[in-house]
Amino acid sequence: MRQEIGVKSRAGVVGLGAVGGALKHVLEFYYDVRGYDLNGEGAWEDVLDTDTVFVCVGTPGGSDGRLDCSQVTAVLKDLDQEAYPNPVVIRSTLRIGFMAEATARFPHLRLVYSPEFLRERSRLQWSVCPDRIVLSGEERDIKVALRFFEWVEGADILVMDHRSAEIAKLAHNAYIATKVSFTNEVEEICQRLGADPRSVMEVVSADRRVRSPEHLRPFMGPYGGKCVPKDTMELTAAARDAVLLRAVHEVNERAKDRARADSRGDRDIAAAQSGDDVAPPKAVR
Numbered sequence: 550m551r552q553e554i555g556v557k558s559r560a561g562v563v564g565l566g567a568v569g570g571a572l573k574h575v576l577e578f579y580y581d582v583r584g585y586d587l588n589g590e591g592a593w594e595d596v597l598d599t600d601t602v603f604v605c606v607g608t609p610g611g612s613d614g615r616l617d618c619s620q621v622t623a624v625l626k627d628l629d630q631e632a633y634p635n636p637v638v639i640r641s642t643l644r645i646g647f648m649a650e651a652t653a654r655f656p657h658l659r660l661v662y663s664p665e666f667l668r669e670r671s672r673l674q675w676s677v678c679p680d681r682i683v684l685s686g687e688e689r690d691i692k693v694a695l696r697f698f699e700w701v702e703g704a705d706i707l708v709m710d711h712r713s714a715e716i717a718k719l720a721h722n723a724y725i726a727t728k729v730s731f732t733n734e735v736e737e738i739c740q741r742l743g744a745d746p747r748s749v750m751e752v753v754s755a756d757r758r759v760r761s762p763e764h765l766r767p768f769m770g771p772y773g774g775k776c777v778p779k780d781t782m783e784l785t786a787a788a789r790d791a792v793l794l795r796a797v798h799e800v801n802e803r804a805k806d807r808a809r810a811d812s813r814g815d816r817d818i819a820a821a822q823s824g825d826d827v828a829p830p831k832a833v834r
């Protein structure tokens with residue numbers, strides 16, 4: 550396989566946490582990959598000698614509800630200073646409007662946004678088999694970026710403008726948050742009115758329009774994990790008047806209170822934490 554697909558292409562990965570580490574691991578099957586992380590892994594100079602750099606640094610939630618993209622900006626600044634000539638593909642989740650700002654601030658960088666959708670607790674499987682690849686940027690840069698995903702089978706390739714890609718990434722996590730909160734609200738209603746939430750949600754999920762029963766099981770606790778809360782908050786804070794998402798947040802806060810007060814053994818809070826179990830899968834190929 551390594552012989553067939555782009556053996557000469559060289560990829561750089563900056564930020565080797567959950568997302569960058571998984572990306573590097575998977576790309577290494579097919580390409581020459583150089584990783585760099587502030588924690589001491591790899592060397593910055595090696596990353597510069599590549600055909601594309603993937604930026605996978607953290608974007609934590611800020612106190613105003615918006616995502617803090619300063620780590621991404623710092624990497625772009627460094628790449629700009631080095632006059633990096635090839636596409637720079639940002640995989641980190643961005644605050645809405647970041648790509649427009651970055652394009653204006655770093656006009657010489659060939660910026661592509663390609664948000665990551667993996668689930669942290671099974672990140673290697675998700676990296677090997679993504680459901681979709683989202684890309685925004687100049688056509689010629691997207692083409693180069695896509696060379697590094699030639700091995701992907703069966704995923705939708707979705708090309709759009711920067712703003713749509715930014716919102717799409719957040720909307721996906723907000724949808725998960727909404728689904729979890731819906732289940733939590735039905736669970737609470739059932740308990741208050743004397744019904745069995747398991748039977749009720751079994752009926753809801755046994756429907757071809759609803760399909761996956763994931764996140765529709767009662768007693769899974771509030772939504773959590775590293776990304777779903779902060780990304781949902783970014784969309785809510787950026788929109789200012791997102792009535793439904795504000796309610797979703799409120800329902801989740803109530804679910805947190807109930808989880809704290811409820812010490813029943815059948816409450817599987819971890820199931821709702823969309824990805825904080827970091828055990829890597831045994832087999833990834």
Ligand SMILES: NC(=O)c1ccc[n+]([C@@H]2O[C@H](COP(=O)([O-])OP(=O)(O)OC[C@H]3O[C@@H](n4cnc5c(N)ncnc54)[C@H](O)[C@@H]3O)[C@@H](O)[C@H]2O)c1
Nearest residue numbers: 564565566567568586587605606607608620641642665669
């Ligand atoms: N973890 C997930 O499940 C997940 C899923 C999809 C998207 N995302 C998004 O992907 C991004 C990365 O998430 P993560 O979970 O991998 O974060 P992480 O905190 O696990 O890893 C980020 C890494 O970047 C490194 N770093 C920071 N600044 C750097 C710099 N200037 N140069 C080199 N390395 C630097 C840090 O040392 C750290 O190891 C975030 O925007 C996150 O929202 C995460």
